[in-house]
Amino acid sequence: MIVGVPKEIKEREYRVGITPAGARTLIEDGHQVVIEKGAGLGSGLTDEQYLAVGAQLEPSAARVYEQAELVVKVKEPLPTEYELLQPEQILFTFLHLAAAPELTDLLLKKRITGIAYETVQHDDGTLPLLQPMSEVAGRMSIQVGAHxxxxxxxxxxxxxAGAPGVRPGRVVVLGAGTVGSNAVRIAVGMGADVTVLDIDPARLAVLDDHYGNHILTLISNSQNIEDEVSRADLVIGAVLIPGGRTPQLVPEPLVAQMSPGSVIIDVAVDQGGCIATTRPTSHDEPVYLDHGVLHYGVANMPGAVCQTSTFALTNSTLPYIQQLARLGVQQALKANTVLRRGLNVFAGQVRHHAVADALNLPYQS
Structure with a gap:
């Protein structure tokens, strides 16, 4: 199979879909890897490294898309890439279609097979391809918030961290999944006053057992959210509905109750965000003021620490890429239920129920 890797074009996105080591593995498996010139430079990976393992370099994304049977990316295609996608191509990347109706429409019209990293899911509900980036984003959220x-x-x-005789900053984390747990880890390490809310008592119990009296765990309901968010210095939005649009937990009147200069980091922004006043921002203009509260809505946070993120992501995606290339998409999906749960669109149909529900489109099981 011909595996194509275009350069990422999202603003300040420096990650790349395959490393030279990954390209070597695929080539040793008998496949062809076509990569756009300069695609790895942002992550410190040179064209020479790709050439050395046998990859084919192309001068433009158009040349990559023209040849590729399987396109491997990091972020969802942007409008300038829409026309480059070939009918019935396989696209393996973060898609976040619940918040992208135009992209969904294009993929359906071109009958593209879209497999989303964020919905590849184990039987126990864990998300092996989203998890490494969620870990990075969760840890970054406190670092960015402190800044x-x-x-x-x-x-x-x-x-x-506060100071002797002065209370530490109050951090409220909405969600105790991978993003939230990693945010809690860094916030506790910095000495903050940390509260985490979740609807699942079992998740809260894990954090409570680990951190004890260093954190406060609360069941997520409107009363507890109002009480905690209204007095927070830093709020981390860490809520996830796999494949679906994120529920809004913090309404605009509650944001207005926060003290001026407080900060909101909504890591869930690429799925719609869990704060009513959140909108997507970029690394060039990461924040804006709303009701006197500073909002950060960068949808590709891990791209800022691209060397860490590229290797963390590709370590997890490569085995699935190998299986898709070896078996072809239909056999790979049939053989691997974990990968099959990542299927969002296929042959002009929406194949993920959460995406269908979010966009009010027919769902085909």
Whole structure:
């Protein structure tokens, strides 16, 4: 199979879909790897490294898309890439279709097989391809929040660790999954006053057992959310519905109750966000003020730490890419139920129920 890897074009996105080591593995398996020139440079991977393992370099994304049977990316195609996608191609990347009706429509019209990293799912509900990026984003969220809480960056001037005789900053984490758990880890390490909310008592119990009296765990309901968010210095949105649109847990009037200079980091923004006032931003303009609260809505946070993120992601995606290339899409999906759960669109039909529900489209099982 011909595996194509175009350069990512999302603003400040420096990750790449396959490393030279991954390309070598696929080539040793008997496949052809076609990669756009410069695709790995942002992650410190040179064209020479790809050439050395036998990959074919192409000068443009158009040349990659023209040849590829399987396109491997990191982020969803942007409008300028829509025309490059070939009918009935296989696309393996983060898609986040619940928040992207135009992209969904294009994939359906071109009868593209779209397999989304974020919905590949084990029997126990874990998300093996989303998890490494969620771990990175969760850890980054506290680092980024601490930065923007500084007065010179628009925040109220709070140090999360506090100081002798001065209370630490209050961090509220909405969601105790992978993003939330990693945010809690860093916030506790920085000495913040941490509260985490979730609807699942079992998840809260895990965090409570691990951190004890260093955190407060609360069941997520409107009363607890209102009580905690209204007095928070930093709120982390860490809610996930696999494949579906994120529920809005923090309404606009509650954001208005937060003190000026507080910070919201909505990691769920690429699925619609869990804060009513959140909208997508970019690494070039990451924040904006709404009701005096600083909002950060960068949808590709891990792209800022691209060397860590590229290797963490591709370590997890490569075995699935190998299986797709070896068996072809239909046999691979039949053989691997974990991968099959990642299927979002196929042959002009929506094949993931959460995507169908979010976009009010027919679902084909």
């Amino acid at each position: 923007f809480l500084q007065k010179e960056h628009g925040g109220k001037g709070v140090l999360l």
